[in-house]
Amino acid sequence: MKIIVFLGPSLPRSEAASIIDAEFRSPVAQGDVYEATLIRPDAIAIIDGYFGFQPAVWHKEILWAMTQGIHVFGAASMGAWRAVELGPFGMVGHGWIYEAYRDGRLEGEDEVAITHGPAAVGYKPISEALVNMRRTFASAADAGVMTVDTARQLVQIAKRQFFPKRDYEAVITAAQLPAAQAADLSHWIRRHAIDQKRRDASSLLHWFSQNINYLSAPKRVAYQFSATVFWAQAVELKRREMLSRYPGRKLDHARIEQFTRQTMGNADVQCRQQRLEQCKP
Structure with a gap:
């Protein structure tokens, strides 16, 4: 069974490789899914992807891959976003982030956008994803570390920040919380922050490891690929x-x-x- 996974900062490659035997490639960019189809994998999983300074993965190449009998999945980051857009055509989404986009609880690609280091340092995240902050602040409110209103305030502050500069300390500082509360919250976050992108990426790979038989039959689609x-x-x-x-x-x-x-x-x-x-x- 041949599986190609486009993975970057959402999950360390060493951890991913311990879950499933797959070919791990760099975050996906335009043309990469088409290139992946040339070796006829059974499945392609899109987790991380580039956008902005590099053209993002094209919807057309995902549609093409599925017409070649290749199952295409998405989760956690760029993959979740594309899975929502192409779900009606057969791309399969997975995880909390995908479901939140699908159901309208999340909007905008900046929810999952971050900056990260190069491949040489394992695509180490430099900024924090807004979706992770949402989950963490909600969890802190549930734990009684702050009120629900304060959690909402922090999310709004994070939303206004340019995504490459998002991090917890910057948001807490901008909120001008009382010193003691700010210190308690920072301490709590260091111990209990939720990395939802990592959770969803790991969950998708675990799903693969437990459902290999699902991939034994080629993907079937109900649309006709339109060449242009x-x-x-x-x-x-x-x-x-x-x-x-x-x-x-x-x-x-x-x-x-x-x-x-x-x-x-x-x-x-x-x-x-x-x-x-x-x-x-």
Whole structure:
């Protein structure tokens, strides 16, 4: 059984590898899911992903993957968001964050957005996710560390902060709580903070380990993949990027070409062959 997991700061890779035997790749960006389909995995799990300074994973490539019989799951971060958007087409969401987005209790990608270090340091988080703060402040209120109104106030302060600068101490300072209360809350958070993204990522991988038989049958979809010139352009750009990234490696161009032709009309293929950069939408 071949599973590819796009994972970054939500869960340490060493912990993920102790849960399930999978191929772990860096946080997903545009074109990465398409590239993953080239080795025909049984399932793709999207947990973490890039956006902003890198184009985010494209809905179209997820839809494409599922037409190839590949099960696609999402949880915790970018994966949860995409699973809500593509749930009607067959992408499967998992976890508290996914359910909160699906049910309208969470809105906006900034709920899960953080900054983090590079792969060399294990994508170590630098800022805190707003969704984790929501869960932690609610838990602190349940524990009697502060009132429900104070918890709501702290969430609103965190919401107003730019996501790369979000952290608990900055929020507590901005709230101007009495010194003793602020100290007690900071101490409590250090011991009991909830990392919901980590919980959901771990939960999805545990689900995989316990439900491998679910993946034995290829994914079936009820939609017809609609090929466009934009899809042809995206595939060609990814092919070129792979060639530049692996200059000494022989890529399976026949498979890439076969994958492309399976879903493109003759006009799209002809357009791609006539130098895509000159094609107009």
